Structures are given as C-alpha cells and as structure tokens.
Amino acid sequence: MENQHSELREINKVTLVGIIVNFLLSGIKISAGLLGNSNALFADGLHSLSDFSTDIVAYLGARFGKKPPDDYHNYGYGKYESLATLIIALFLGFVALQIFINGFSTILSVLRGDILATPSWWAFFAALASILLNEGLFRYALAVGKKINSDSIVANAWHHRSDGWTSIGALIGVGGAILLGGRWIVLDPVAAIIVSLLVLKVAVHIFIPAIRELMDFTLHKKELKKIYSTIEEYEEILDYHKLRSRKAGGKTVLEFHIVLDGDFSLKKSHDIADALEKELKGILGNSAIITIHIEPPSR
Numbered sequence: 001m002e003n004q005h006s007e008l009r010e011i012n013k014v015t016l017v018g019i020i021v022n023f024l025l026s027g028i029k030i031s032a033g034l035l036g037n038s039n040a041l042f043a044d045g046l047h048s049l050s051d052f053s054t055d056i057v058a059y060l061g062a063r064f065g066k067k068p069p070d071d072y073h074n075y076g077y078g079k080y081e082s083l084a085t086l087i088i089a090l091f092l093g094f095v096a097l098q099i100f101i102n103g104f105s106t107i108l109s110v111l112r113g114d115i116l117a118t119p120s121w122w123a124f125f126a127a128l129a130s131i132l133l134n135e136g137l138f139r140y141a142l143a144v145g146k147k148i149n150s151d152s153i154v155a156n157a158w159h160h161r162s163d164g165w166t167s168i169g170a171l172i173g174v175g176g177a178i179l180l181g182g183r184w185i186v187l188d189p190v191a192a193i194i195v196s197l198l199v200l201k202v203a204v205h206i207f208i209p210a211i212r213e214l215m216d217f218t219l220h221k222k223e224l225k226k227i228y229s230t231i232e233e234y235e236e237i238l239d240y241h242k243l244r245s246r247k248a249g250g251k252t253v254l255e256f257h258i259v260l261d262g263d264f265s266l267k268k269s270h271d272i273a274d275a276l277e278k279e280l281k282g283i284l285g286n287s288a289i290i291t292i293h294i295e296p297p298s299r
Helices: 002-035 039-065 078-111 121-147 151-180 182-214 221-232 266-284
Strands: 239-248 251-259 289-295
Touching (some): 002 121, 039 078, 039 121, 078 151, 078 239, 151 182, 221 239, 221 251, 251 266
Parallel strands (some): 251 289
8 A cells, every 4th residue: 555655656756747848848938939930849839738638638537557456457457557648649640731731831941932930949949958958857757757667657757758859850950950040940840850760669569558458468478478487487287278368558468377296295385376466576577467277287
C-alpha cells in the first residue's frame, strides 16, 4: 500500500511539472511565432499546447492503472494505462498532421509568388529555450516512468522529447531564414514539415505497443524465450503446455500447465510451482500475475 502511495506521488509530481513547463512553453512559442513571423515556431507552440491534454491523459491513465485488483477488475486496471498511451499516440499523430499541412500550404503559397516575412531573433531564442526545457522534462519523466513501471508516463516522456525535436526543426528553419534571407526564408516551413514526420514516427512508436496490449497480443519472442528456458531448467517438470501471456499496462499476465510426477506429494508439487513462480517474477516483475496449473502425466 505504501508503495502504491509513493507511485501516485511520483505521478502527481511529474505531471504537475509537465503541465507547468508546457504552459510556459506554449505561451512563449505561440507568441514568439506570431510576433516573430515563424510558421514553424507557431506550429511548435501548438504542439506544446497539445501536451496539456496528453499530460492529463497520462496522469489519469497511470493513476487508474496503478489501482489494485477489485471485484470488478480481477486483473487490475492496467488496461487504463494502455488506453491512455493509445490516446497520447493519436494526439501526436494529429499534431504531426496539422504541422505538415500548415508547412505544406505555406510552401505552396511561396511557389505561387507570395513573399514570407523574415523570422525574428525572438523566435530563434524561443526555439532554443524550448529544446533545453523539453530535453530536461523528457529525461525526468522517462526516469519516473521506468521507476514506477508506468507505460503512459514513459509514452508522455517521449511526447516531451518529440516537442524538443519540433523545436530543433524550428530552430534550424528560423536560424536559416534569418541568416540567409531572401528565398531561403522558405526553410522555416520546410523545417516544420520535416519535424512533423519525426513526430509521426514517435506516434507510431508508442501506438503499436499500446494497441498490442489492448488486443491482448502475446509477449515478445525474447520474453517468451526467457520464460521457456526458465521452465525447462526444472528437472521435475516433465512437460508444459497451454502457455498464454499478455500485457495489462505495466503488468504481465502469464498462465500455463506443468506436468509433474503423479507420485509427488501435494506439498512437493506446490513447492515446485511456487519456486518457479518466484523465479519468473524475477524476470517479469513482482507485479506479474502468474497462474500455474499442475497436472499428472496423461495415461
């Protein structure tokens, strides 16, 4: 119980820090983008603004996901985390699409003969500040997410880094437009398009694991290989079968049958299963839900 309260405190803290930083960044970048004539930085500011929503989603997902099992959720609330992670991925994909469309339409206007205003140094320094703040926020959130085994907090950490990547693109675009001038001002929207593709890559990166968990995909081959080799180390186990596995947020759910000598006492059979369960939890984590069914050899 104390461990759960400690994890919730960590979730509250990292989410509050993210909300404060994103509030400051979104205001700074949107203002600097508008006043500093930078499409890339304005789009970057919209990206930071979307982080407000994902911070809340990550908070709710991790908070509910850490609740213990009850009469209505016998396996716990881990799927809430998977759902929250999926929503974050969709948010990222939507933001990437908006940045791409905005940058592409600006380039088309240049090709039609429109003249873009040169970005100001305010936009350049706002992008630089965003890179530094988002990298710090990413490292902090990632460390907390791994510490408490929260997929949604880890996913949101990558969202923070993607915001930093957006700012890198904005920095290059704004800096190039300022220093080179003339037709090179188009570097600003070009940078926005490139960054949108990076953001989309992050969205796909966190979307796939989330959808796998919600669809009850089995564990990855590397994890299954470790499970198989651990079971096979027990000489008393004559055979094993009906092994099924899935993820539920930060938890692993595993169940399988083992075949033991029919002459073994109930206590000995239980001790073997208990030792195996503890060893598997050492691999999959103490929160893993492991069910081992014992049966004698078939006649």
